[in-house]
Amino acid sequence: MDYQDIVYEERPRGVARITINRPASYNAFRGQTVEELIHAFLKAGWDRSIAVIVLTGAGDKAFCTGGDQGAHEGQYDGRGTIGLPIDELQSLIRDVPKPVIARVNGFAIGGGNVLATLCDLTIASDKAQFGQVGPKVGSVDPGFGTAYLARVIGEKKARELWYLCRRYTAQQAVEMGLANVVVPHAELDAEVDRWCQELLERSPTALALAKRSFNADTESIRGISSMGMQALSLYYETEESKEGGRAFREKRKPNFRPEVAAKP
Numbered sequence: 001m002d003y004q005d006i007v008y009e010e011r012p013r014g015v016a017r018i019t020i021n022r023p024a025s026y027n028a029f030r031g032q033t034v035e036e037l038i039h040a041f042l043k044a045g046w047d048r049s050i051a052v053i054v055l056t057g058a059g060d061k062a063f064c065t066g067g068d069q070g071a072h073e074g075q076y077d078g079r080g081t082i083g084l085p086i087d088e089l090q091s092l093i094r095d096v097p098k099p100v101i102a103r104v105n106g107f108a109i110g111g112g113n114v115l116a117t118l119c120d121l122t123i124a125s126d127k128a129q130f131g132q133v134g135p136k137v138g139s140v141d142p143g144f145g146t147a148y149l150a151r152v153i154g155e156k157k158a159r160e161l162w163y164l165c166r167r168y169t170a171q172q173a174v175e176m177g178l179a180n181v182v183v184p185h186a187e188l189d190a191e192v193d194r195w196c197q198e199l200l201e202r203s204p205t206a207l208a209l210a211k212r213s214f215n216a217d218t219e220s221i222r223g224i225s226s227m228g229m230q231a232l233s234l235y236y237e238t239e240e241s242k243e244g245g246r247a248f249r250e251k252r253k254p255n256f257r258p259e260v261a262a263k264p
């Protein structure tokens with residue numbers, strides 16, 4: 001596959017770096033991006049010469065800001081239940097039998113925060129900001145993005161993230177358990193390299209077993225997610241959801257209330 005939306009590199013040897021390369025839209029993903037990410041994770045995941053996968057975003061503004069709000073009104077573009085086969089990508093990050101590191105170089109927002117949450121480890125620049133925006137833009141991740149987030153940072157904090165849609169600094173992310181470490185922006189690559197080198201020295205089979213064992217406890221969320229995606233595809237067709245996307249594109253506050261009041 002020729003990649004248009006991502007970059008795949010082996011850098012350094014034994015480490016696959018997958019970069020979402022859409023900086024003009026703050027590394028938001030469209031259907032094509034998700035297909036390419038799936039292809040790249042499959043490639044790195046089953047290549048025995050690769051020990052660690054690093055996921056990041058191009059430029060220094062954003063890691064990833066979720067679904068591309070310019071690429072949809074209602075359903076996203078693509079072949080998945082909601083257009084984007086995002087649930088396949090999320091599962092794949094869990095399924096690859098090796099550690100995945102999120103190198104968070106800027107905003108990790110919406111579906112971007114979900115991807116970072118699903119990575120095994122998160123190394124954040126001090127420029128990074130984290131948060132969910134679904135209820136502000138007419139969306140929600142009714143699976144790993146909510147239920148697994150609660151496992152990672154606790155129920156109260158996860159509900160705060162989703163209901164209030166605030167932004168959190170990298171230091172706050174570390175304090176709540178959403179990131180492992182925060183480093184000055186200029187030291188981000190050196191820190192990621194250090195973690196990769198340590199992982200390269202560990203037994204790959206022991207790491208794979210540990211990862212699968214950690215995953216086993218939250219595996220039921222995969223089922224919740226596929227059921228939730230069916231519901232989400234119906235929500236995306238409502239005026240209430242479309243108002244969220246329109247408001248983002250028109251750079252104004254959404255007004256969800258008339259849509260709610262109009263419902264029978």
Ligand SMILES: CC(C)(COP(=O)(O)OP(=O)(O)OC[C@H]1O[C@@H](n2cnc3c(N)ncnc32)[C@H](O)[C@@H]1OP(=O)(O)O)[C@@H](O)C(=O)NCCC(=O)NCCSC(=O)CCC(=O)c1ccccc1C(=O)O
Nearest residue numbers: 025026028065066067068069070107110111114137139141
């Ligand atoms: C990232 C922001 C917080 C940055 O805010 P700010 O600094 O004020 O800058 P802006 O002017 O807002 O943005 C700069 C520039 O970037 C463009 N942009 C940013 N994000 C997107 C985006 N997601 N899509 C398209 N374009 C984007 C923005 O338009 C500006 O461009 P200009 O040309 O300069 O105008 C803020 O931008 C922000 O909050 N962004 C997030 C917006 C958003 O709504 N994201 C989608 C969230 S919903 C989602 O991801 C659901 C889809 C999905 O993935 C999913 C669905 C179902 C189940 C699971 C999932 C899942 O989450 O995995």
